[in-house]
Amino acid sequence: MSKFLILKEKILLLLLLISATLGAQTVRKYSNEFMNIGVDAAAFGMSNAVVASSADVNSGYWNPAGLVNLEDKQISLMHASYFANIANYDYAAFAMPLDDKSAVGLSLIRFGVDDILNTTQLIDSEGNIDYNRISLFSTADYGVTFSYARKLPLDGLNYGVNAKVIRRIIGDFASSWGFGLDAAVQFRNDKWMFGIMARDITTTFNAWSIDEEKFAEIQGAVEGQNQELPETTEITIPKLQFGIARKFVYHYDFSFLVEVDFNFRFAETNDVISSSLASITPSAGLEFAYIDMVYVRGGVGNFQNIKQLDGNESVGFQPNIGVGFRYKGIQVDYALTDIGDQSAALYSNVFSLKLDWDLFR
Numbered sequence: 001m002s003k004f005l006i007l008k009e010k011i012l013l014l015l016l017l018i019s020a021t022l023g024a025q026t027v028r029k030y031s032n033e034f035m036n037i038g039v040d041a042a043a044f045g046m047s048n049a050v051v052a053s054s055a056d057v058n059s060g061y062w063n064p065a066g067l068v069n070l071e072d073k074q075i076s077l078m079h080a081s082y083f084a085n086i087a088n089y090d091y092a093a094f095a096m097p098l099d100d101k102s103a104v105g106l107s108l109i110r111f112g113v114d115d116i117l118n119t120t121q122l123i124d125s126e127g128n129i130d131y132n133r134i135s136l137f138s139t140a141d142y143g144v145t146f147s148y149a150r151k152l153p154l155d156g157l158n159y160g161v162n163a164k165v166i167r168r169i170i171g172d173f174a175s176s177w178g179f180g181l182d183a184a185v186q187f188r189n190d191k192w193m194f195g196i197m198a199r200d201i202t203t204t205f206n207a208w209s210i211d212e213e214k215f216a217e218i219q220g221a222v223e224g225q226n227q228e229l230p231e232t233t234e235i236t237i238p239k240l241q242f243g244i245a246r247k248f249v250y251h252y253d254f255s256f257l258v259e260v261d262f263n264f265r266f267a268e269t270n271d272v273i274s275s276s277l278a279s280i281t282p283s284a285g286l287e288f289a290y291i292d293m294v295y296v297r298g299g300v301g302n303f304q305n306i307k308q309l310d311g312n313e314s315v316g317f318q319p320n321i322g323v324g325f326r327y328k329g330i331q332v333d334y335a336l337t338d339i340g341d342q343s344a345a346l347y348s349n350v351f352s353l354k355l356d357w358d359l360f361r
Contacts, residue, residue: 044335045322046285047299051243052195060105064160065186067149073357105147112140137171180204204236272303295324329356
């Protein structure tokens, strides 16, 4: 292995460390983005347009106010792979009603890349290459969410809150703890559903701890640059999601759910509607169900302005499809995201499982 390759490995590791910790006194647009990917293959099939209609264990993520619709305990599990199976995204959740007016939930998200080669010690102090000095490390992000929901005196109006604990780890090099809050409301009547989800309303704060000895091993990879420790705090700006949905039922056996959501970021981004005050991207999803057993879903979202190689801009979007099957409290869902490669994102296969507690009685 050449010295150039060793230098390259050190630079990449240094950039990974710095990118995770920059931004002490400034607000970052994309901090803790793993918490914005989404959960539940059923929701992915509808392009995540579920803020108004979510009414199960997964509401702890999408809109905690929806947890009050639970009739019994539920468990949800999900797995997805990204970047040609390099990164794994896993999710588990549990929720239960406390009484006829309130409910609670707990969920865990992990997004990680495992078995990364650490070649920073490949060359010893005498300049000899020793492959036994290569080690492996993982970088992983964890999010634990505690949810509470309650019905308000006005019939059909519910509210929910989330308390989130964030843990991010880059091998032995750096780690951080973070904390944030979400707040949400949901309103339902016989025909319409409305939902508002405000994420990181307190600006989620992350504090990083960096191993200075490990940093010293790689900080000289580029002469004259990166000689100081990166800043150790970052703040996640609030985001707002608004959704409106309606469900149509035909002859009791067939139902059709349609929802449109608007996702707001309070920063200028590549979203299709963008200004210095806020950026907005819409998403829309639909679900066809037969006797609440067989589901077919479709959706489109993630509308972004993408700059082409010739300098022109085009609008990219992400179409998704999905199917589901439910029988006696067991629901299995599958989604294929970004079909047709209409956006800059890569397609992914998402699987999820939802269980009603009645199965264990």
